[in-house]
Structure formats: structure tokens, C-alpha cells
Amino acid sequence: MPFTAHDLRYHAEESYPLLYAYLHRNAQRFLGTLKYDAFEVDTVIGHVVEQLVRLGLFGAGDKTPPTALDHLTDAQFYAFLSRSVRNKAIDRLRKRRLQVNTFTELEAPEDENREDNPLDEAVAPPWGAPPFSTPEEITLHLASQRELRNLLKHCILLLCAAPHQLEAVIQELKEMGADELLQSVIADLELSLPSSTAPSQHMSQHKDHAHKKLRHCLQQQSTNLTVMIALRLTEYTKLSTDSKVYSVAIQTLAQDDLSEGDVRTGLNELATEGLLDWHNEDTVNLTAAQLKRLARYYREE
Amino acid sequence: MNDHRHFGSSPDPGNKYAKLASWLQEVLQSPPPLKEQSAPAAEQENQLELLLDSHYHLHFYQQLPDFVMALLTNDPTATTRYAPLLYHLAGCSECHHGYLDLYDAMSAAIHAQEPRPLLGQGTRSLAATPQRMLGHLCQALISQAEAVQLQARRDHSDDDAAARSLLQLALTISARITQSGIRRPALRDLVRVATLREGTETTKGDSSALYTYTPALSGAGGARGRKTVRRADMPTRPVEQEPPIIHLQARALEGTISQQGETLELHLQDLGPELRGRYVTISVPLGALIEPVRWIGGNPRAIRSAVPVDANGQLTTPLGETALRLSDPEERNLLEAMFMLLEVRPAS
Numbered sequence: 001m002p003f004t005a006h007d008l009r010y011h012a013e014e015s016y017p018l019l020y021a022y023l024h025r026n027a028q029r030f031l032g033t034l035k036y037d038a039f040e041v042d043t044v045i046g047h048v049v050e051q052l053v054r055l056g057l058f059g060a061g062d063k064t065p066p067t068a069l070d071h072l073t074d075a076q077f078y079a080f081l082s083r084s085v086r087n088k089a090i091d092r093l094r095k096r097r098l099q100v101n102t103f104t105e106l107e108a109p110e111d112e113n114r115e116d117n118p119l120d121e122a123v124a125p126p127w128g129a130p131p132f133s134t135p136e137e138i139t140l141h142l143a144s145q146r147e148l149r150n151l152l153k154h155c156i157l158l159l160c161a162a163p164h165q166l167e168a169v170i171q172e173l174k175e176m177g178a179d180e181l182l183q184s185v186i187a188d189l190e191l192s193l194p195s196s197t198a199p200s201q202h203m204s205q206h207k208d209h210a211h212k213k214l215r216h217c218l219q220q221q222s223t224n225l226t227v228m229i230a231l232r233l234t235e236y237t238k239l240s241t242d243s244k245v246y247s248v249a250i251q252t253l254a255q256d257d258l259s260e261g262d263v264r265t266g267l268n269e270l271a272t273e274g275l276l277d278w279h280n281e282d283t284v285n286l287t288a289a290q291l292k293r294l295a296r297y298y299r300e301e
Numbered sequence: 302m303n304d305h306r307h308f309g310s311s312p313d314p315g316n317k318y319a320k321l322a323s324w325l326q327e328v329l330q331s332p333p334p335l336k337e338q339s340a341p342a343a344e345q346e347n348q349l350e351l352l353l354d355s356h357y358h359l360h361f362y363q364q365l366p367d368f369v370m371a372l373l374t375n376d377p378t379a380t381t382r383y384a385p386l387l388y389h390l391a392g393c394s395e396c397h398h399g400y401l402d403l404y405d406a407m408s409a410a411i412h413a414q415e416p417r418p419l420l421g422q423g424t425r426s427l428a429a430t431p432q433r434m435l436g437h438l439c440q441a442l443i444s445q446a447e448a449v450q451l452q453a454r455r456d457h458s459d460d461d462a463a464a465r466s467l468l469q470l471a472l473t474i475s476a477r478i479t480q481s482g483i484r485r486p487a488l489r490d491l492v493r494v495a496t497l498r499e500g501t502e503t504t505k506g507d508s509s510a511l512y513t514y515t516p517a518l519s520g521a522g523g524a525r526g527r528k529t530v531r532r533a534d535m536p537t538r539p540v541e542q543e544p545p546i547i548h549l550q551a552r553a554l555e556g557t558i559s560q561q562g563e564t565l566e567l568h569l570q571d572l573g574p575e576l577r578g579r580y581v582t583i584s585v586p587l588g589a590l591i592e593p594v595r596w597i598g599g600n601p602r603a604i605r606s607a608v609p610v611d612a613n614g615q616l617t618t619p620l621g622e623t624a625l626r627l628s629d630p631e632e633r634n635l636l637e638a639m640f641m642l643l644e645v646r647p648a649s
Contacts (some may be wrong), residue, residue: 012330012470016438036429046349046437051402053441054353054448056363059470063463064363068370072410080410085400140415152325172324183320 005070005077008052012059013183019081021041023048026082030089040092047088048081057081155217156185165210168203218298229253229266230297238284253284270294313386349437353395355447355494360456361389361396369400369407427477435478436487442471447494461498468495469591476635482636496586511576512569512645514549514556516637545627547637558640563622564596565636569645572614580648581606581616587639588621594639595623605648 003022007015027044028035035041049058056064071081159166173182219231232253237246253263264280271278275293278284286294353362363602364386371379380387390397425453427435453460471491478484548554556569567583588594588601597604597619606618 011476013427013473016474017426020434021425042431042434042437043349045434046441047352049434049438050352050441051399053438053445054362054399055366056355056359056361059442059467060463061466063460063466067366068407069362069366072407080406083406083409086404088407189432276541 026085164206168206226269230294320484436483439471439487514551514643517548560627569616584644594621594623
């Protein structure tokens, strides 16, 4: 017995099992090597179901006005669901960084309608930074990029103590086509690029560890005051025994090379950016979530 | 000092380091804010997360299908008719992502080339649908009910019926979840959302309520074939002798709800000296959400006890009548969900 958009709207309880079964078949079809992973299959299905709820279709009855989805023919509605499943499945596959042959099969031959989509082209601009106002700014920026690349290279080289993590990063650089940096790293380490790119079973884990080390290394190399303070906060705070708050005294952050005034300036900057709740007290208190964000904080010089 | 936090913000889109910069940006990207974690880690591992929270932009999000259809049918007035939405999409990554998803899926639907899919296979009943998915659906419905109420509050309108209908559906579907380990997190926000409109902090307990009871959720056919699954802090009872009752707890205190014929009876013990010899008012905030129970006095928020609390702090009093049976697993689940919060205070 088929179901329709109308059924989902007015007979949600009865239609849900049918919807689930349809989405399940499609999810398995599009998830490729993940199709036997029940959690991945359910994640894809859950996404589509939630979307139908959020759009005011599933279980909404007359409480929300009908939309274009209600006016699709049954065949169109199934195609809509199937495509939604496909998109989410691809999303999951990408997240799991799996190279699946079926991926190309999933792509439409030529998505000619894409050009009708004005906002597709407008993804970057709204969130991109404004252009530089003067040539000097551009020069400074490019110089700092070069410095940054050197810093990054330095940090990647430090990963050679952990071969799997280094391999994970090299693999990433290779995939993204960062050839110059890659060749430079390869040359310095006197490595040869592996011919096969078969992903290691724990590659994702290695990559996460490598990213963590890179972040830490980049922070350590930075001479930016705010980054230095962020790093010290992550290193010197201690968990209070009676609460879930991490604390550190200003004096501890100052050490030998920074004055208390410097520390307060850095803390002020971090507080302004919403990374801390600090109001010029002598002790800085942090939550675990704030610490996590500080561990990822970086600024170019 | 040039101060750019975003490595991908190069002025030159053709910059050969753009991809490298994007990657680095990804490495350094701040993690999403941590969601409040009230459920045990083991429960969460097996739980599907909602993609949107109840603060999503419902007003704009629900316009997306019509907007996309207008674009797909080359409606020349689309951009002017949906100008506010268009501007919103430019600044809201969540809604913009939803837009891209919908545009692609609706475009595929309109230009469908695939043969009609085979239907009529698979599960036909909620009982045969995976419990995890039922739990996820409940969460989505409850979250949506909250979103509807928040939007109504912003619009100064009354959308109580829409929210109520979603909560009723969630409650009904939750009754099919036999595993308490799934049902409990699925209904975690139910009381809070159901009482949102009243503007009371009922989830934290009415300040005038002396005792706030919640059920120790159980389920027939639970994990590993056991009949019940209890919280670890509940005293152990022999499984074979499990009577058709709902166990309640308020800190160290316990209570039960049993059924005599059609009458639901509340049994409380160890109530404090301040209540002994006094009548009490019992409040069941979710009692009015669905209506299978005829409550004593007609108002589930103010049920007056039939007798005063005795000298030992014990109370047995009827709550109402219902055709639902505690001996039926699904009906019991429904009643149990309804008693997710029960408050006791001295009668005025």
C-alpha cells in the first residue's frame, strides 16, 4: 500500500512505518559500503523524517498551510524523498571519508538546472571576508601567508614522530592538491609518496590526532599575544575539585615573559570575542567547552 | 599586524593556496557548541541527534518549498515575493543549507527520470519499526512543538493547538517504544515543552510543590529479554512478581500508581510531618495533553486527595478513571508518559 504526502500530513502514525520502509530501501541503495551500518542508515532516514517535520508536513494536519510539497504528484513526491535520501547519504559518505566507486554513479549525468539556482553561486560571498582596501594590506597578508605556510610545514614535520599521523596529513595534502607544501615536506623528510592510497582502518583517528597536534604546534609557534594567552589557558588551568570549572590565576599565566598587563590585554581580547567569561578578575574560570574552543584559537601575526 | 582569523579569506578567488587555506581553516574551526548532556553517555551513543534545534527559523524554513518551486517554475515574481526569505538565506547558513537540500531534491522531483519506485514492501506497523527511529521521531515532534510555540510567542499569536497536536502524536508514538532506555531520552523534553506556554518552570518543580515525583520508566520486553529495565538507583524487585503498576520516585521517596477496575490510585509513603493529617493537592501537568483519563475534580493540575495523609506519612487516593489498562504494555507506557511529572503540595 503506497503512502502519499497527504497521508504523512493527516495519518502520520499509520504512514510512518511505510515511510520508514521506503526511506530505508533508498538509504541502503545510496549508502554503498555503509549500507549495512544500521546507525548510518538510520541517520540518513532520521534526517529526511526530521526535515518533513520541520517543514510542517509530517503530522501537521491542518495546523500548517499546504506547501509545494503537498502539490507534488505521488511519483514526484517519491522522487523528492529518494533524492533527499541520496543527498544525505552522500553527505554521510563524505563525512566518513570513504572513497566509493558508486559515488560517480550517483551523480546526475548533467545537472543542467544548477544554473537556475542563483544562491548556489552565492554561497561564499555572504560569509567571505571583505576585500583588502589597500595594496599594503594585500602585501602584508600574502607575506603572512608565506610565514604561515612555513609554520605549518614546521608543524607537519614534527609529526614524523608519529608516522601514521604524518601519513594522514600527507594524504590530506595530496587530496587537496597542496603540491608545493607537499613536495617541500616530502623533500625535507626524504620520503617517497606512497603509490597506493588505500585508506588505513584507523586513518580518521590518526587524522584527528594529527589535527590536534597541528593546532597545538601552531599555537606554540605564534607570537600573537592573544594566541599565547589562549594556549596558556589550555595548559595551566586546573579542574576545581568541587565543580566542573577550570581555574587559573592571572599570575600563573604571566610567567616570565609576559607582564600581568599583557595577560589582561589578551584575556580582554578573548573575552571580547566571546571565548571567555572574564571581567577583570584575578582568577580566570573556564568551562570544558570554553577550553575546547581555546585549544582551536588562532590568529595570524 | 594584519589580523585575519580565517585562513580561507583570500582576496583572490583563484589563489592557488585557497584549498590549503580552507583545510587549515577546517582544522582550526571552532567546534559547534556542546549540547547539554543530561543523558548518560551510553544512551547517547545509540541515539540519533536532531539536526535542527527548536530555535531554528521556522517562519522562513517553512517557506522554502514554495520559494524553490517558484524558482523551478521560473516565476518572475519569485525574488520579489520572497525577498525577506532571500535576504534571510544570505545570512543564515542553517536555512541556506536547507534551501540547497530542498532545491536539489525538488528539482529532481520535478524532472524525475527514474521509474516509479517499488512500494508496498517493508514494515507495516510501528511495532515493527526500529525503536531508535520511533525515539528519534518523538524527539523531532517535541522539538517541533517547542519551535511552534517559540514562533507563536514571537508573533504574539496562539499556536497552542498545533503544538499540542505534535505533542499528542509524540506521546502516542512513544507508547510503542518498549525499551525504557530509548523512551526516556525520547521524552526527555516533553514536560518542559508541554508546560512552556504556562510560563512556569514546571520541569524544575513548582516552587510550592513539596514533592515532585517522576516515574522510574520500565518496559516490557526490555533489554536481554528482561521484563523491566530500571534505573540503577531503584531497589531491586523480583522481576517475576512485577505487578501492573507505575513506580514513582521523588529523591529518596517512592510512590506507585496502581489500577483498581478503571480507577487509577496513587500510593505515597514517607511523606513529611508537614503534610500529615492534611489533605493534599496533586498536579499531573501532562494530564490534559491527552484525554483518556477522567480526573477527579476534572482538573489534572488540581486533584484534591480523597483523604488526608495518615500519621505515618502514607496516602492512598484515587486520581481518576480510565479505560486504559496498566496491564497492557502500550497503554501502560502511555499512562507512564502522562505521569512524567506528578507534584504534591498541601491543599489550600
